[in-house]
Amino acid sequence: MPKIKSEKRNDARKSGSLQGQGIHFNRDFGQHILKNPLILNAIVDKANIRPSDVVLEVGPGTGNLTVRLLEKANKVIACEIDTRLVAELQKRVQGSPLASKLQIIQGDVLKLDLPYFDVCVANLPYSISSPFVFKLLLHRPLFRSAVLMFQQEFAQRLVAQAGDKLYCRLSINTHLLSRVDHLMKIGKNNFRPPPKVESSVVRIEPKNPPPDINYKEWDGLVRIAFVRKNKTLAAEFKAKTALEVMDRNYRIHCSQHNLPLPPDFDIRGKVDEILQKSGFAQKRSRNMDVDDFLQLLQEMNAGGLHFS
Structure with missing residues (x-):
């Protein structure tokens, strides 16, 4: 276990490096950096990334998850709205063999045309959860899967079945276009700064072919x-x-x-x-x-x- 503790301290220092420079996380962007290395590793494992895959990461933050994705994938396209975090991410991989595999797109992911990708991994600002899910599900060409982190209640609505208390329009629209599974719960203390709510990770696999309806x-x-x-x-x-x-x-x-x-x-x-x-x-x-x-x-x- 000493190795895990050392890794955790190392990741905590990296995820807090912006604050060490006097730059604070922007709550307006819903920035909560996942710092627990065990959970980061579990998310990458659940994504089942192949060596030939192009991975779309939304909200890379300081790169704790990005580095792990780069080690598994052929290429990672990271979408980040905050220019300060873009600079931090670039510095993190600069001069390493991973740098050539990383492409960074700066901007609001809801306003961007999504590039081609095989797998999406995202620690999303919870305020854009719903529009991003449907932007993702209507994206063409179809991707293989997405492993996404949401506010826990939102995740529960996504996976809710007919008859469940939380079953709603979000549930039925998601089920029409995809298969969705709840993967894990994540406590608020695994983030810096801690959010006010608990989180969950889900996997979404779009139906291929999609239903032939208007x-x-x-x-x-x-x-x-x-x-x-x-x-x-x-x-x-x-x-x-x-x-x-x-x-x-x-x-x-x-x-x-x-x-x-x-x-x-x-x-x-x-x-x-x-x-x-x-x-x-x-x-x-x-x-x-x-x-x-x-x-x-x-x-x-x-x-x-x-x-x-």
Whole structure:
């Protein structure tokens, strides 16, 4: 065990080196540097990196994880928003054999076009968790897997199944596009500075090939269905805003297909007819899985109701 303790002290010094220079971690960027070498090693192991892989790392910080990734991968592309940390990372590998394998992109990852990569590893600012997950899942070409660290409750929502308390629109959208597994919990004291919440690491593997559906239609449907996930769909789809969307889209549908629209047409009756006929009227979103929603979307579209 002395070797592990020595490594831990060494990594702690490295992760604190910015503070040693009088530069403080920026809480506005959600900077919490993972310092525990055992956890860093476990994350790299879970990523199953091959010698030929290009790895995308988001939020490399002072490079504690980056160095380990460089030792395993063919190339690491590190995205970092903070110019001070970019300089720190460059200095850390300067003059070493690892330097030629590292490419650094400075900027906001949500605004950047993601490069080609095989595996993504990220210690993300928790404030960008949701938009980054969907940016990742819609990225093409498809990558093999992503090992990502999130706030623990966010991770639990990602992996939640139909019927679980935390099951939500985030859960169903993630399950549509990928397989997601919870890998480990990480206590707040493993970071510098410690965050206010506990963390978790998950692995996401995109479905290949991805489902052949209209994602805008899908998202419009589940947005309505999960506004009040404990209500029946009959109640959900009779909400004023939902009816307005469906009424507008149905009129466009009829116009495009030269279908007559009765003068006394009421979208409410049309929605109720489809829900009753398909058997979904009394179902609740909290208990519906991906296959249920795919069937519901098919029934709605077949009846001329659209959501994009």
